[in-house]
Amino acid sequence: MGLDPGLRRLALGTLLAAYPGPVPPDWAVDLLADGLAGHTLFGTNIHDPAQVAATTAALRAGRPDVLIAIDEEGGDVTRLAHATGSPYPGNAALGAVDDVTLTRQVYAAIGAELAALGINLDLAPTVDVNTADENPVIGTRSFGADPARVAAHSAAAVAGLQSAGVAACAKHFPGHGATVADSHYELPTVDVPPAVLRERDLPPFAAVVDAGVRAVMTAHIRVPALTGDGPATFSRAVLVDLLRREYGFTGAVITDALEMKGAALAAGGVGPAAVRALAAGADLLCIGAKVDADLVAHVVEEIVAALADGRLDRARVEEAAGRAAELAAWAVAGGTAARTPDGLGYAAALRAVRVEGDVAGLTAPLVVQVHATSTIAEGRVPWGLGPHLAGVEEVRAVAGETDPDELRRLAGERPIVLVGRHLHRLPGAPELVDALAATHPVTVVEMGWPGGWRPTGARAFVTTYGASHANGRAAAQVLGLAG
Missing domain, CATH: 3.40.50.1700 (Glycoside hydrolase family 3 C-terminal domain)
Structure with a gap:
């Protein structure tokens, strides 16, 4: 017996999938028509601007209000320029220059480029405070080691991106900057009391919430005082009590990729990870980069089964899908792209x-x-x-x-x-x-x-x-x- 169509559509509305290659396969477009929230584009999906524009048009044929996401941070993390390297410096360079107007300009330029290609959700900026010199995964993706400086530039980056009509997603809550392990491979631990997080790691998140950031991404990190043995992605104390109630965030909570070991190993697979993230208060579940139709179906089945056996409350999943839909509706409204000064990124890099x-x-x-x-x-x-x-x-x-x-x-x-x-x-x-x-x-x-x-x-x-x-x-x- 097949899944209940209404529950299947509800579950799909909480998922960001992905697909291989430069041309969206039929299943990826068909799932959008069935209610899938959207897709994330990776380097393997991108050849040149004309091809990317054709890709986003094909995805919108599946559903006009699709979320099309990308990790375009500038600097060392780029998908659009993965073949050559980004024409923009990343956050560490912008933090070194310490000109918030420049940071806003650079992110407005990135946003304008994404908007022109039909991409409406940037999984950026990274707002982690990089306090560990040995950090293997944040490093130059951070605006620096000073919470106040990172907070100021994080807010500027969000304002720049969203001025172009591209939703920003600040990451990785509640802060990945003090880790010396990579959550792609394991579950890092930040063993500090909440007071240390509030002083060291959380000021940039407070700043982006004040700046109207549309989305916040979870971190697959363990903070024992808040999350117990699991990652923040599965913690209501982090996603609801801290992010929503204490910091007043009302937008969409997006998970980091659930295929990452920091989440998948902790939950026993991507499907169970999706259920635990939704139960904890996440709204939009990023499955990962290596996704096919079977994996999406598996995750949907896990969510529907959890609704049936009581592990998930239907109202919670409806709330999540509703926030994902609100994010897409905001992005469809668009923004006003300012003209990018010639050579902006290269001049900024030189200043750094x-x-x-x-x-x-x-x-x-x-x-x-x-x-x-x-x-x-x-x-x-x-x-x-x-x-x-x-x-x-x-x-x-x-x-x-x-x-x-x-x-x-x-x-x-x-x-x-x-x-x-x-x-x-x-x-x-x-x-x-x-x-x-x-x-x-x-x-x-x-x-x-x-x-x-x-x-x-x-x-x-x-x-x-x-x-x-x-x-x-x-x-x-x-x-x-x-x-």
Whole structure:
């Protein structure tokens, strides 16, 4: 016997699905007609602007008020520019510049680009306060380590995005910035009392609520004092008592991807995770990136079964679907896209570069890019100085494996520019830098979260606060190496 059509439609109204490839398959469009709230676009869905516009038009043929979401943060997390790197610096660079008007402009520009392509929900900005230098998943996605600065820029980012008619989604509540684990792979724990969260992690969320943010994303993190053994995504104390009652948020609560280990392992699968998130007060459930029709059907069946056996109250699911529909209705109304100043992102990235030491006289150096892995959030997006160099030799190196003597021989009499991401926590990288600096003039370009580490004996330490295309061009320009 099939599912009750009304309950199936109700369950679908709480789901953000996804699909593979650049063309929406029939099932993805058919589900929209059946009531699915929307889809999230990932890099695999995006080839070029014309194709994306055709994609969003095809999805709207399924239902005009579909939510079409994307993770477009600028900086290191980009889907539209995943093949080249973003033309905008990310939050860490904007926080370093500390010009809230610039932050609003950059996010308004991102919003205008999304709106022109038919995308109406940006799963951004990241408003986490990055207080852990070793944080493997936030880092340069954060406006910084100071709650007041992060709060001011978070509000500006929300205002910028939403001025273009694109709904903003502030993430990751109640704050992922103090973690040293990645919730894509495990359930991180932030073992602090609520008073510490209120002082350190929550001010940016208060600021975006005041700024009228349309959506807030949950964090798959465990805060024992509030969430017990499970993640915040499954906690009514976090989503209802804290976010809604204490901070007064009235918009849509969106889950981080339920396929992530921080949620799926804690619940015993994506379907049970969906039920627990809805029961806790979430409204729109992001299933994840690897989604097909069978997975959507499975999640729907789990929700309908939970309605039947009492694990879920129908009024709660109706409330969730209603908030998702309100979010879509707001996005359909649109905004007013301001004209983006030419080269806005590149000029902003240049303002963010910080130089400690002397970078004069870098004529024809050997540029060494140190290999760094990418997080799931970032994906494999090109980074570094390579695309911006004019007549300069560049080689790749693997920290802990590359012999410094080989690089010395290759450099000869030339100075060395060593480019990396998160060098302070990359095994073997500080040792490689120090070994080279003992015999050569070495300039270090840090394109990740800089932390407190500085190399011994280096001639200069250059911080870009991100590894976007804009950040790479800015670094090459500051070093006098740009073409």
